[in-house]
Amino acid sequence: MLSFSRGRSGEPAQRRALVALTSLFLLVASLALVTLPSGQPAYGASASLAVSPATYVGGQRLTWTGNVGAPGVRSLALQFHMGRPGDTWTTVAGFGAKTRADGSFSFAYPAPGMFNIRYRVKAGSHVSPSKLFLAKTQDLTLRVTGQRENNSGTPALVPADEPFGITVDTTPDNIFRSPSSQGLPVFPGRTLTLQRRIDGDTWRAVATTKVGDDGLGRFTGLTRPSGVSVFRVREEDYRQDGNEIGWTQSFPLFVYVGTDAWAQYDRQQLAARATPSLPPGDSASFGSGAPTPTASERYGWYPLYWDFAWEHGQSLTGGPARGTRPRGHWVDYVDGAGRVSKQNGQLALDSKRFYGAGPGDFGSTRATLTGNAVAQGRWEARMRIRGAYETGGRAYGVRAELVPEQTSGRACNSRTIEIASISPFSRKVRFGARSAKYRWSGAATASATPLHSAYAVAVEVAKGHITWFLDGKPVGSVTDRAAFPGVPMTLRLTLTGQGREEMNQVSLVSDWQRGFPLASGRQTISRDKLKRQPANGC
Structure with a gap:
């Protein structure tokens, strides 16, 4: 128990002690703030996670930035969650990075190829918010240069033994197959290889070109004799600047060359229309659920x-x-x-x-x-x-x-x-x-x-x-x-x-x-x- 006695000034001794302690605390606190390393707050910043760029395909180099919400240098773990019933957070094997002294982090890691998957960054008991990833799906379309682009597989018709070109669109917003292939990023300079089908197992390389700044590639000076030629384009591996994007390929483009081939196409269309085709009574698209046992x-x-x-x-x-x-x-x-x-x-x-x-x-x-x-x-x-x-x-x-x-x-x-x-x-x-x-x-x-x-x-x-x-x-x-x-x-x-x-x-x-x-x-x-x-x- 504190007792009160008066000093020479008449001020209680307890009050003088409290004032002295308060002054000492303020002095120590101010000195502590002055001596903190530059850029390091006294307390951890809010936990956060962001990636850039915002639009990406699987394997594209992403920069991951954020904070685990607590100061201190710690080893980081990268974790993902598939979002299905029964799933848990899984740690990515082989990943290694550390926080800065203020708890922030910045590292490069390839984008996941899946969408509706969540990632988070973990440092001991400190965890960033999770982020939902929606990777784009690589796609590309082909058309004979000057002819209409289409999404229905309609073949191209060209004269026999006369030059024609093929245009490739690596960002086909107008005839995308699904929202996941709309708004694709452009990779200027990426190699495109034109292939011609020999049989179901064999495609022969015809020519190569590069993706332009507009996302297009162009092949010129092609000629074929009368008949049906089938082409496709392979968008090759893109592994520069930290990207790890694997190659992908187009659907086949059927080129009917010469009047006899055009007549053949007309007959095939009549036969296809004669085949009964009805919309399904059941749902035509997939409904997700818990993964079945294995x-x-x-x-x-x-x-x-x-x-x-x-x-x-x-x-x-x-x-x-x-x-x-x-x-x-x-x-x-x-x-x-x-x-x-x-x-x-x-x-x-x-x-x-x-x-x-x-x-x-x-x-x-x-x-x-x-x-x-x-x-x-x-x-x-x-x-x-x-x-x-x-x-x-x-x-x-x-x-x-x-x-x-x-x-x-x-x-x-x-x-x-x-x-x-x-x-x-x-x-x-x-x-x-x-x-x-x-x-x-x-x-x-x-x-x-x-x-x-x-x-x-x-x-x-x-x-x-x-x-x-x-x-x-x-x-x-x-x-x-x-x-x-x-x-x-x-x-x-x-x-x-x-x-x-x-x-x-x-x-x-x-x-x-x-x-x-x-x-x-x-x-x-x-x-x-x-x-x-x-x-x-x-």
């Missing part, structure tokens, strides 16, 4: 051989993101109007450029993994139908399958394992195996159609069995040794058409594709056994 998680297949996740600026010829056998790449096959590309962090197969109903869906489109085949192992992929705007006509065969690595076609003498065959408006998922003499067929029912839910489809090829999985559950097995391929197998995604016949429009996307060894986890044999039947042709 067999690899349920049965402990990790660590994985390889994982193609398409998270940033990868191209088809880029390697897997991770794994103990991180090798191999994808090759495309297109003999019609389709395209294989990367779309919003996914591998995409489209039947034509126009994302809707109408003619122009024909031929087959395939994506095949090469350079990482094994005779025994496990394969798993997430697959869904992104869009299907026609019904009533001929349906594409939409499949994930294993094929011998040396087999490019679906030959009858090929040993093929069908991991999953799906249809946009059905919950039925078919699977099986085929040899030259026999086939084994099974089917399972998913909880929703592939328009409304992405399936996790998988197969386990072991010494004494083949087992198929749907959304983490075994749905069928074969123990008949006649079904075992006995050769290195590789993964293939396919839209199988019927030559020039008009098909129903469809778009297949696969979020990721993964391979696993047999040595880890538990091998599984389903109670449902597939029976051997005669192959009866292809």
